[in-house]
Amino acid sequence: MEKPGNSWKGLVSELQLERFQVIAAELKASGRFLLRPLEAVLELVTDLLAKILGTNLVRRHFHLVLSGLVLFGPLLSFWVSKYNIFANSNHFLYRKFLRSTWGWTCILTGSFVLLLSFSARRSVPLSLRHFSRIGLTGLIWWGARRLLTLLEDAAGSCYEPMPPAQDVQSSAVAAQPPLLLLHEDLTKASCLKGNLLWRGYEVSQDVLILCLCCLLLLEEISVFSRHLSQQRSPGAPIKVLFLLCVVLLILWMFLLLCVLSNFPNWPSQQLGGALGYLGWRGLYQGWYRLKPRWCCPGLPGEELFEKEPKRL
Template identity: 60%
Template sequence: MKAVSSSNDGSWPDVNLGKLYKVASEVALPARFLGRILNAGLVLFTNLLAAVVGSGPAGHFHLPLNALVLFGPLLSLWTSSYSIFANRNHFLYRKFLVSAWGWTFCVAGSFVVLLSYSARRSALLSLRHLARLALTGLLWWGTGRLVCLLEDAAGTCFQPVAAAAAGGGSDLAGQPLLLLQEAQSKASCLRAGQVWRGYEVSQDTLTLCLCCLLLVEEMAAFGPHVLRAEAPTGPPAGAPLRILFLLCVFLLTLWLFLLLCLLAYFPQFPAQQLGGAIAYLGWRGLYQGWYRLKPSWFCPGPPGVGLD
C-alpha cells in the first residue's frame, strides 16, 4: 500500500505506509514492555503498602502518633535555629500546612470514591463513603471555630511598652512591660503586632493529627479490596486507583514530617498536646464509635463497608 505525495515539480518520492506502520510498531514495542514493567512494579509496591497499612501495627497507629505529639518537643534540644525548617516562611509550611485539610479531603475523597465505585459501580455507595469524609471535615471545622471562641474568651491582649515610657530612672525590675488591651480577639490582637496571653490550642497540630488518622483509616480498606481483585470474579484494582493510594501514602508521610518539624522547631507546650488530644478524641468518637454502627441514613458506616 502506497501513498504518493509530490511537490510543485512532482519530484517527491513515494511514501510506503506499510513501512511506516512497521517502524511505528517497532518503536511502540519497547514502550509497551516498559509500561508492563512499571505496572508490575506499581502492583507489587501498592500491594506491599496495602499489607502494611492493613496490618495489626497500623491498626494501632494512634499509639505512636500520640507518643510523637507528647515527646516530639524534646527534639528541640538537638535542633538548630539555622535550619531551613526553622523558618515559618518555608515552602512546605506556606503551601501545605495551611491547606492540609483541603489536600487530605481532595486526595482521600478521590481515592474513596474511585475505590467504592470500582468495587460496586454504585454512585449512591460512593456518596455514602464520601459523606464520611465530609462529616469528619465538619467536625474539624466546628472544633476549630469552638477553639477560637474559647481562646478569645480565656485570653487577653497586651501591648508592649518601651522602657523609656516608664520615665527617668524608674525601677522597672520585676514590673510588667505590657499594657492590657480590652475587647480584642486573638486574631485582631496578633494582626496589630501585639501579644496574646491565655490558653491556646495548636490548630496546626490538631489538623495534622486528624488528617493522619483519617488517611490510615481510609487506606486500610484498600488491602481487602486488593485481595478480592486477585480473585477471578473480583473487582479490578486498576492503575488509577493504585496511584491514588500512593498519593494518600505520600500525604500521610508529608503530614507526619510536617508534624515532626512543628514539634521540634516550634514547640508549644501544652498547646500542641491539647491539639493532638482533641484530634484523637474526634477520631475516637467518629471512626471508633459512630462509624462502627450499622450503615443507615444517619450513619455512613466504616471504611470498606459494602464493597464486597
C-alpha cells in the same frame, strides 16, 4: 477525468499516512515495553504497602505511636538546632502544606475512596455514602476550628508594649519589663495582625488537624489490602492514588514531628493532639460502627467486599 497531479498528490498523502501509522505503532510498542517495568514496580510497592497498612498490628496501635509522638516530640527541641531549615516558620512545607492540611487530605483521600468504592461495587449511591465520611469529618473540623477560635478570643487578651522610660538612671527600673496596655476589643487574629502581643489559653489547631488527618488516612487506605485479597486487578489510577495517600501520611507525620520539635508549645500542642484523637475515636470507633443507613455512612470497606470481617 482525474488530473495526473491530483492522483500523484493522493498517492503521496496515502504513503505519508501509512508511514505515520507505522511510526505510531512502533512508538506504542516501545512505550509498552518501557511501561512494563514501571507497572511491575508499581504493583510490587502497592501490594507491599497495602499488606503492611492493612495488618491488625498497624491499625490497632497506630494511634499509640501518634500519641507518643505528640507527648515526647517536644523533647527533641533540646537536640534540634534552632538554625535548621525547618525552624523557619516561613518554610515551603509550612506555607504550602501545613496551612492547607485538610485540603490536601480531602482531595487525595476523597478521590481514593470514590474510585475504590465504585470499582468494587459499581454503585454511585454506595460510593457517595462512603465519600460522605470525608465530608462529615470536614464539617466537624470546620465546627471545631470555629469553636476553638471563639474560645481563644474569650479566654485571651491583647496587649501593646509601652515604650521604655526615658530615665534609665536606676538599674532596677531599667531591668523591669515594659508595661503593657490592654486592648479588650480585639480578637486574636486582629491583635496578631496589628503586631501586638496576645496572651491567653489556646489549643494548637495545627497539631489537631495533623493528628486527625493521619488517623483518617490510615483508616481509609488500610482497606486496600482487602480489595486486593478479593483477587481483583485494580488499575493504575487507583494504585497511584493509594501511593499518593501513603506519601501524604508520611508527610503529615514528618510535619507533625517538625512542628513539635522546632516550635514546642506545651500544653497547647498536647491538647490539640488529644482533641484530634477524640475526633477520630468518636467517628471511626463510635458513630461509623453503627449499622449503615441514611444517618451513618458505615466503616471504610463496609458492604464493598464479599466477606465482611467481624467487628471488634
